[in-house]
Amino acid sequence: MSGKQRYAVILLVVLSIGMFLGSCAPAATPETGGETAAAPPPTEESPAAGEEMEPIKIGLDLPVSGPGGTEGQSIQRGAELAVEEINAAGGVDGHMLELVVGDNQCDSAVGVSALRSLIEVDQVDVTMGSSCSSVTLAVMPILEEEQVASLDVTATNPGITEQAGPAGGNIWKFRLNLNDLLMNEEFATRVIAEEVDSLALMVTNTDYGRGVVDVLTNVIPDTIVTEEYFNLGDADFRPQLTRIKDLDPEGIMIIGDYTEASSIITQMYELGMDQKIYGRGSVVTQSTLDLLPDEVKPLFEDAKEVVFYAVTEESADLAAKYRDKFGEAFNRDNGMGYFGMQVLAQAIKNCGEISGDLKADRACIRDGLEAVSIDIPGIGHVEFDDHHQAHYPMFITTIQNGEAVVIDRVPTD
Amino acid sequence: MEIFFLQIMNGLATGSLYALIAAGLALIFGVVEIVNFAHGEFYMVGAYFLYVLFVLLEVPYWIAALATILLMGVFGVVFEYLIIRPVIHRPWWVWLVATLGAQVLLLNIVTVIFGATPKNAHTVYISRIVELGIFRISQQRLMVFLISVFVFILLNIFVNRTKMGKAMRAVSQNRNMCPVVGIDVQKVALVTFAIGTALTGVASAFAAPMLNVLPTMGIFYATKAFAAVIMGGFGRVNGAIAAAFLLGIAEALIAQYVTSLYVHVFAFVLMLLVLLFRPQGLLSRGGVGI
Numbered sequence: 191m192s193g194k195q196r197y198a199v200i201l202l203v204v205l206s207i208g209m210f211l212g213s214c215a216p217a218a219t220p221e222t223g224g225e226t227a228a229a230p231p232p233t234e235e236s237p238a239a240g241e242e243m244e245p246i247k248i249g250l251d252l253p254v255s256g257p258g259g260t261e262g263q264s265i266q267r268g269a270e271l272a273v274e275e276i277n278a279a280g281g282v283d284g285h286m287l288e289l290v291v292g293d294n295q296c297d298s299a300v301g302v303s304a305l306r307s308l309i310e311v312d313q314v315d316v317t318m319g320s321s322c323s324s325v326t327l328a329v330m331p332i333l334e335e336e337q338v339a340s341l342d343v344t345a346t347n348p349g350i351t352e353q354a355g356p357a358g359g360n361i362w363k364f365r366l367n368l369n370d371l372l373m374n375e376e377f378a379t380r381v382i383a384e385e386v387d388s389l390a391l392m393v394t395n396t397d398y399g400r401g402v403v404d405v406l407t408n409v410i411p412d413t414i415v416t417e418e419y420f421n422l423g424d425a426d427f428r429p430q431l432t433r434i435k436d437l438d439p440e441g442i443m444i445i446g447d448y449t450e451a452s453s454i455i456t457q458m459y460e461l462g463m464d465q466k467i468y469g470r471g472s473v474v475t476q477s478t479l480d481l482l483p484d485e486v487k488p489l490f491e492d493a494k495e496v497v498f499y500a501v502t503e504e505s506a507d508l509a510a511k512y513r514d515k516f517g518e519a520f521n522r523d524n525g526m527g528y529f530g531m532q533v534l535a536q537a538i539k540n541c542g543e544i545s546g547d548l549k550a551d552r553a554c555i556r557d558g559l560e561a562v563s564i565d566i567p568g569i570g571h572v573e574f575d576d577h578h579q580a581h582y583p584m585f586i587t588t589i590q591n592g593e594a595v596v597i598d599r600v601p602t603d
Numbered sequence: 604m605e606i607f608f609l610q611i612m613n614g615l616a617t618g619s620l621y622a623l624i625a626a627g628l629a630l631i632f633g634v635v636e637i638v639n640f641a642h643g644e645f646y647m648v649g650a651y652f653l654y655v656l657f658v659l660l661e662v663p664y665w666i667a668a669l670a671t672i673l674l675m676g677v678f679g680v681v682f683e684y685l686i687i688r689p690v691i692h693r694p695w696w697v698w699l700v701a702t703l704g705a706q707v708l709l710l711n712i713v714t715v716i717f718g719a720t721p722k723n724a725h726t727v728y729i730s731r732i733v734e735l736g737i738f739r740i741s742q743q744r745l746m747v748f749l750i751s752v753f754v755f756i757l758l759n760i761f762v763n764r765t766k767m768g769k770a771m772r773a774v775s776q777n778r779n780m781c782p783v784v785g786i787d788v789q790k791v792a793l794v795t796f797a798i799g800t801a802l803t804g805v806a807s808a809f810a811a812p813m814l815n816v817l818p819t820m821g822i823f824y825a826t827k828a829f830a831a832v833i834m835g836g837f838g839r840v841n842g843a844i845a846a847a848f849l850l851g852i853a854e855a856l857i858a859q860y861v862t863s864l865y866v867h868v869f870a871f872v873l874m875l876l877v878l879l880f881r882p883q884g885l886l887s888r889g890g891v892g893i
Binding site: 255256259260263264395417418419420421423424425426428429430432433436448449452453456459460461462477480481483484485486516518 | 606609610613614616617620710711714718719720721723725729730732739740741744813814815817818819820822823824854855858859862863864866867
C-alpha cells in the first residue's frame with residue numbers, strides 16, 4: 191500500500207467515525223415532574239458516629255462528549271447538584287452517593303462499551319441514562335443480561351416504554367420522562383391541528399426524531415407537507431429551509447435541540463420565512479431564545495412546544511441554587527438530572543438494607559424503583575406503571591413577550 | 604428553475620466555509636505530510652478567541668476578527684512547535700496518535716474553561732439581509748463567501764509568487780532535496796502551520812457570529828473538510844477548495860431533489876466516486892506538490 195493510499199484508508203476510517211457521530215441520536219428533552227418534596231428524600235437513619243458505610247455507586251450513562259455532549263453534561267450537572275445535597279444531608283440511610291460517568295457519545299456502539307464498563311469495571315449499583323434514544327434502545331438487552339436497573343430521564347422514543355417493565359418484558363428499564371407517544375398525540379390534536387392546516391417538519395436524523403415523525407404522521411397525516419432531516423451537530427439548514435419555503439406551509443415544527451433550533455430560526459429569518467414555529471425536544475425554551483439575535487426574536491414569538499419538563503415558579507429555588515453553583519441558567523436537562531437522582535435516592539431508600547452483595551443490591555434497587563412514589567415540586571407525582579413509565583402532566587410552553595413560559599399542563603394518565 | 608439556482612447559491616455559501624477549513628488542512632498535509640486530526644478543533648479554538656475578544660472583552664468586531672486570525676496564526680506556530688515537531692520524523696502512527704490526542708485535549712480544555720453550553724457572538728451583520736433578486740443572504744454569510752474568495756486569491760499569489768511560497772512547493776515535491784538547495788524545511792513547516800491555521804482563523808472570525816460557539820462545533824466541519832481534501836487530491840490546495848464548493852453544492856441539490864435524510868451519505872458517496880475514478884484528485888494532473 192502506497193503512502194497516499196494509506197492516508198486514504200486512515201481518512202476514510204475517520205470520516206466514517208465522523209458520519210456515525212453526526213448521525214447519533216439525541217435524547218429526548220428533559221422537563222420536570224414529581225410528587226413529594228423539592229428537597230432530596232429525607233434520610234431516616236444515620237450511621238453511628240465513626241461508622242463508615244459503603245457508598246452507593248450510580249453510573250451516569252450519558253453523552254458527555256461529541257455532538258450530544260451539551261445535553262449529557264447538563265444532565266450530569268443536575269445530578270451532581272442533587273447528590274451534593276443528598277450527601278450533605280447524610281446520604282441515603284447513611285450511604286453516600288457516588289457518581290461515575292460513562293461517556294456513550296450518543297453513539298450506540300460506544301454506548302454498549304460505556305455501559306459494560308460502568309457495570310463490570312466500575313461495578314455501579316444502578317445507572318441513569320442513556321439520554322439518547324438510539325443508545326437506550328441498544329443497551330436495554332445489556333441491562334437485562336447484567337441485571338442492573340437503569341432510569342432514563344430524557345430519551346423519548348416510545349419503543350423504550352414498549353419494551354420496558356413487566357408488560358414490555360425488560361424489567362430493568364425505567365423511564366422518568368414522558369415519551370413521545372404520550373406527548374405528541376395530545377400536542378398534535380390539541381394545538382397543531384387547531385392552529386395550522388399545513389406543517390413542515392425539520393427533524394433531527396435519529397431514532398428520537400424519526401419516532402416523533404412516526405407519531406405525527408399517524409395523528410395528523412394530512413397536515414404534514416414534508417419531512418426534512420438534519421444531523422446532530424449540523425450548522426447549515428438553508429437547503430432544507432429553502433425547500434420548505436418553496437412549499438409555503440403555515441407552520442414549521444423543529445424536532446431537535448435548542449442548539450440546532452436557534453440556528454434554524456436564524457436562517458429562517460435570513461430566508462424571509464415567517465411560518466408559525468412549533469417544537470419538540472428543547473426548542474421553545476429560554477435557552478433557544480438566549481441564542482437568537484435580537485432582530486430574530488419576534489419570529490419566535492408565540493412558538494409552541496410540548497415538553498416533559500419546563501422550568502416554572504415551582505422550581506425557582508432549585509433554579510437559583512443551580513445558577514449559584516454553576517453560573518448558568520437552569521434548564522430542562524439540568525432539571526431531569528436532578529429529579530432523576532431524587533427518584534434513585536428514594537428507590538435506594540425503598541430497598542431498605544444495602545447488603546454489600548452487588549447482585550443482591552442491584553436487584554433490591556430495581557425493586558425499590560418499582561415501589562417509588564414521590565412528589566417532586568416542578569413536575570408532580572411520580573410512580574411507574576407496568577411499562578415502568580412515569581406519568582405526570584406534560585407542559586405546553588410558548589414564547590410571550592420575549593420569555594419562555596408554560597401556558598398549560600395536560601394530564602398524561 | 605428558480606429553486607435550482609437558489610440551491611446553487613446556498614451550496615456556494617456553505618462551500619466557502621468548508622473551503623476555508625479544507626484549504627488549511629490540505630496545505631498542511633501537502634507540505635508537512637501530516638494529517639492533522641485536530642484541524643476541526645482549530646476552527647473551534649478560533650471561534651472561542653473571537654468570543655472572548657468580541658463578546659467578553661467587547662473589542663470592536665473588525666479588530667476582534669483580525670486579532671482572531673493573527674492569534675490563530677500564532678496558535679499554529681505553537682502547535683507545530685509543541686505537537687508536530689517532536690513527532691514529524693517518527694512513523695506515521697505516532698503523529699496520528701499525537702494529532703488525535705491534541706484534538707481530544709483541545710476539546711476538553713475548552714469545555715473545562717467555557718463549559719459545554721453554546722455561546723453566541725452575534726454581529727449586526729447576521730440580521731442585515733442582502734437581496735440579490737430572489738436570493739436572500741445575510742451580510743455576514745455574504746462576507747464569508749467574498750472573504751474566502753479573496754483569501755484564496757491571496758493564497759495562490761503567495762504560493763506561486765513569493766520565495767516562501769516557492770519553498771513550500773519545493774518541500775511538498777521533494778522534502779529530502781530541499782536542504783541541499785538551502786531550504787530550511789523546519790522553517791517552512793512552521794510557516795505552513797501558521798498559514799494553515801490562520802486560514803481556519805478566517806473561517807472562525809467570519810462564520811462564528813452566524814453559528815453557535817460550542818466545544819463540538821469543529822466536528823461537523825472537520826468531517827466535510829477531510830472529504831474535500833480527499834476529493835481534491837491529497838494535499839492539493841486548489842483541488843480541496845474546488846471540492847469543498849462542489850460538496851456544498853451537491854449537498855444543497857441532494858436536499859432539494861433527492862432527500863435530506865441521507866444528504867451526508869450522498870456527499871461521501873461522491874467522495875468515494877472521486878477516489879475510484881479520479882484518485883489523483885479533481886483538478887490534479889498527477890505528480891506531486893500542493
